[in-house]
Amino acid sequence: MRTSILKSLKPDIIVEMLEMAVVFENWKKVMETADILYQCVQRIYEERQYHKAMKLSIPHVNLERPLVYYFGFSHLMCGMAHQNQGAYEQARECIYKYAELGWMEDLEEEDIQVVEEFRFLAKTNLYAVDILSGNIELVEEYVAFLQDNLEEILPGLNTILQTALMYHLDVTDILHTFAEQIDEFESYEDAENISYYYSYCYHLALYYRKYNRLQDAVGLTVRAMQLADQSGNDGQFKRCTALFESLRESATAEQISGYRQLLMQCLDEYETERK
Template sequence: MEEVLEGKDATYLLTDHHRLDKCIELLHMRFAQHAWEDILTIADHLHSLAENMYNEAQKARSQKFPYLFKAERPLVFYYGFSYLAKGTALQKLGLYDQAREYILKYSELGWFSGLDKIGWEEVERFKFFAKANLFVNDLLSGKLSVLPEYVRFLEDNPEELLPGLVTIMETASLHLVNVDDLLERFSEKIEDFGNLEDATNRTHYFRFLYHRAVYYTKHQRYQDSVQLILLFLTSYNMINDADFKRFVVLFEVYRQYASGEQIEQYQNICKELLKHEKGISISDDDIRSR
């Protein structure tokens, strides 16, 4: 635990209250890095901290003593987030039955004592997250019968459509389901997603492109897959190195199916990237160190 929480990332672990927010910060960082094992460790630590503080608050109330809570969010948020983070990591590791247990844990936090208006709002948010994530967990685990209900859920909650389509494409690839009708159904929305600029939605959009590209390869639509890979790579200034490497590897695996025009486009993208590298000179097709 100390290696995860008290290394170079730990900049202000001063009190338990600070530790709560530091855990949230580290969890977001590890999510971006896909460090699922670390997330399990940090989530357990966050839960232990939140539970201890909840018990302390309960004891103070029973003795009619004030209990000063100084974190950025209500205590119920940290309690629920510890379950959400662990459930998500377990899901990413393919441990769907265990993930489901944790989703159910944050699906109903109304028993949490001492909730104020903001606290109740957090309870409702976690209830909504749990509903969405149960669909996701069921689909990824192969319970495809919930797909029509999930699609209705996405239509009723348009803010969930983009991450929802990521789940649908990943499910389609994992379980060889044809979802062309859904891609057509949401085609106008999908076109709009390419114009989103905030970091979270860009991340969802790139994941959607990746899983859609994989989906096309599973259905032997290789040139369609290559075209999506190129669409991703043209956004290189907005993507992280890990995602870039995944798409480059995907292109190289399916390079044999690319058209001459697609290969030329790929080479031009690579040349454009190399222009920004120090010590490398490009002249026509000749690339050399300076």
């Protein structure tokens, strides 16, 4: 990308674009935007290093976070996109890139804290990629890691459920282990956790369907639909609708009523927006 174009870009706006692309699971867009963010901050960093070497004043760029954050975030998002597309080796390569960001010069205390945060994210995401790619012997170790890092339980259980579905594992005991924390998922309000909670409900519904807990699967599917609607994600909503229809014969009258009510609510919202 041309330097003139890169200079006109604002890293924090690119971060917002990336977050939106992740919410809508547009993984191609995530990778493209992550690459633009990387090029943008690489230009800023190189310009700073040039001015420092030439003993010139460092050009000011208005950033909401330390520069090292944007390097880490670009690799993190690219790795997430690869992981969600099943490209685990490519995801692992991205993880290695943000696992060690200490190569940057002139890191201050705030920068070093960011480096440590990305190092931690690399550790937990490497667990996820290794397990999803078939190293299921790490599941027990991963559970112990989650018990020591409670903030990672929601995305961690989502990873475990996906692994269970892929490799035919019984993870009922693991779900019981985290029952207290699972009860708290409903209280999450930020977009990232709502997205994780949707995925958790959807994959747990698939898991319960596999083990013939069909009414439980129906209830979780409806909850996932509510979360998809809350996030404005039509793709997720359609996926849940298809799952519900596959389970309709096992649904109670109350569950079917709740499902229809949700559909009518969505229709009313659509008609309101058109007026």
